Amino acid sequence: MSEEVTYADIKFQDSGQTKDAPKFDNLERKATPAPSHVWRQTALALTLLCLLLLIGLGVLGSMFYITSKAEMEKSNKLQSIKEELERNVSLQLVSNMNISKKIMNLSTTMQEIATKLCYELYRRQTEHKCKPCPEKWKWHENNCFGLLDEQLTWQESEKLCSAENASLLKIKNQSILEFVKSQYLYGYWLGLSPRKDPTHYENLDETIISANWYIRNTDDLNNKIWCGYIEKPYIYYGYCTSRKKPICEKLANPVKIEDALMI
Template sequence: MSEEVTYADLKFQDSSEMENIKEFDQVGVKAPPAPSHVWRQRALALILLCLLLLIGLGVLGSMFYLTLKIEMEKLEKLQNFKDKLQNNVSLQLTYNMDSLKEIRNLSSTLQEMATKLCYELYQKEPEHKCKPCPEKWMWHEDRCYGEFKKYETWKQSDLICSIHNASLVKIKNKSVLEFIKSKKFYGYWLGLSPSKDRKPTEHLDKTIISSDWFTRNTSDLNGGMHCGYIYGSYVSYDLCSNEKNAICEKLDNPVKIESILMNEESNGRM
């Protein structure tokens, strides 16, 4: 009897629950709808955004490529211009160097011609204004020779030469030898090295190969030293403390071309 009541109760409860569910559905509370429509909209938006991004990247890439191409073309043009400019500069420098060399050669030739012409004028007029030596000095090749007729010791004579930016004469080649011999100097100190012993007299020709030409300091000269002097065509030795004349020598100055041109112009006017 108890089991039947229980079953009837259960059936009644089940039917009551079903009625309640129907009533609840009729009130308006429904099960949540399927989300497929919302997700489709979101997916479509994302796809559109990705497409826009891809299009933007494509546009930017195209702009970058075009810009890079234009800049590379400009760089290539600049490089070509630079190479051309360097080539022109190199050619100009080569041309200038060749021109400078020609100018130097021409200047050297002109200087030689002026020196020869001045020397010819000097032979006719010893004190010609083109002479590259001081007044009253003699000119031979590239040197000036000064004669000082002052009786002085060898050391004092050497000092006189130094004051004139010169030194006592040294005869080291045949040309100078013949020039000195032609002047017939007698009793003039030479630039030979002082010696403790008095050396024998010898012919002037032998001095060309001599190693005794003065090259060392003579601040320690004493009364017992002997110095060489010229006497005609010979070289003799005497005490350095004795007194004789002096011959000094120094390099000449370049011949001034304008002095020759002015001289030729003045001669033409006369």
């Protein structure tokens, strides 16, 4: 009888322990969720951080937009100012060019007036200081003519004219022809090409378009070469080594306006 009680107690105790075992398991399982509170705080902090970052990005984006807009406005203003300056400069350049043209036209007109005035003064006083030719040279239109008194060979005459930055006279237009005829020249070498065959004489009026006015090689002139010289209305040919007077011509210098106006 005692053995049965003991067995029953043991079974009861075992069954009691087995009934209480799930309770301990449930307690252990219920105790494990405690860390979820920490994760919630962490998630909340991360969410707030993300919001702050988004807000910061929004603020930075707004600031960038505002700054970009302001810079764009400044750039547009600067571009407008630049274009305005370019227009003003262009207009100023055009104005300056027009002024320069007017000044040039005025200068040309004054030069023409001074030249005419000087020529009138020259007709009254041959060696007037406004004359654009060397002393004792004659002035006709745009040319100066030097009638020299030395008796020289044709080649010496050519060298003498060259030393004066001039050349022996060439009659190649009607105006120079009329001037030469008015001087009644006698025995002056001309800038005609030397020739091997002499010509008795030529009428001065018929030589204007002659190709003989273009001087060819004159390095070797001897007693068998003939050169042209003027005697009144005719041109004659004589030995280039004979001696006659040279007549030189060169372009006249521009008339100095102040010399023409200071009478």
